[in-house]
Amino acid sequence: MEKIPPRTVARLIIYRKILNSLIYEGVSHIFSRKLAEMAGCTPEQVRRDLMAIGYQGSTVSGYDVSELEYSIGYVMDDPEGVKIAIVGGGLLGRAILDYCYWRYPNFSTFLSFSNEKDISDKVYHGCKCYTMKQIEEVLEMETVDIVILAIESEHVQNLANRLVKSGVIGILNYTPIHLDLPSEVFVEDMDLMLAIDKAAFFVKHETHIKKKKKKKK
């Protein structure tokens, strides 16, 4: 298959999430117009994105929800599963581990690195737990696709450098530190502060618009 552009990938993931919600609600078919409305894009974009993965709907009944969800998964998912390591055994690290455990029961392997003495050296939700010091040693033996950074530490950049040196090329960064890493490493900023700042700005702006509108009346 041809290379899928990053923005198409991002939209496919959103379509899939919507489709999963629809399956849950018992909806069997959906038209591109409705899917586009729910995903915040245009029907043409939906049709183009789905053509890119070789999927076409029926003009009479629209897309088959389960079939389409399967098709997107077929393109997106690695049959070998995703191997995830979580760094951080605090509230957030444990919340993420809980979340992953219920969402990816047969899909992935998990490792956890932590300095919390009550977690290290145990198996939690089938996830092997190690101390931070063991990172290099463990990554030498196990292939990890994505590392989730959920720590409260000043040495995040240093830690990220160690991970990249050990071959990690995918990082989800929940820390407030901006990571300076080689461009071939995929880093997604999951920092709550970024999201709050963005939401706050738009909410403020929306309020501002409303106030203006009210004044105009």
Added chain:
Amino acid sequence: MEKIPPRTVARLIIYRKILNSLIYEGVSHIFSRKLAEMAGCTPEQVRRDLMAIGYQGSTVSGYDVSELEYSIGYVMDDPEGVKIAIVGGGLLGRAILDYCYWRYPNFSTFLSFSNEKDISDKVYHGCKCYTMKQIEEVLEMETVDIVILAIESEHVQNLANRLVKSGVIGILNYTPIHLDLPSEVFVEDMDLMLAIDKAAFFVKHETHIKKKKKKKK
């Protein structure tokens, strides 16, 4: 000031995060070239974005890191602060509350809604805690700018409808459910599954490229 385009806002927030990391490291000045490299955009974009908020650096020493951080904050932040409500008192809800508490000490007011009996009806980190049933009653009395959804529940759409009906126009959605809400409501999808799927795809693709390169040798 003129309306700032959403993509500029998103970049300004990232610049600010980088500047905060630099302040922490004791860096006093930065050139647009380096800032662009760290933010993953072009130097021209950095200069244009900062011109949009009326800030210009020196060609000799670059941007003053603290001054620029202040200028971005001046444009972005509401002097009245951001009022945040967190729905969900599980591990994730508490992790978010802990995070916010340390990050926004004098900046915001927090409310927490939860069905967990040990949290409801208490004050935790200066945050007033209520039960989910009280949402309408509390939002009638208190203005909330952003609601963070950190629940594990099947009724998230219904809950989001209740929030929007009570006047909420900013939602950070940590649930795996895709919310179908009016377009004037700002919704940011914080779902970990979306991020894992995206990271997994790019990591897989990157691996694929490397394998191809190796074969070519």
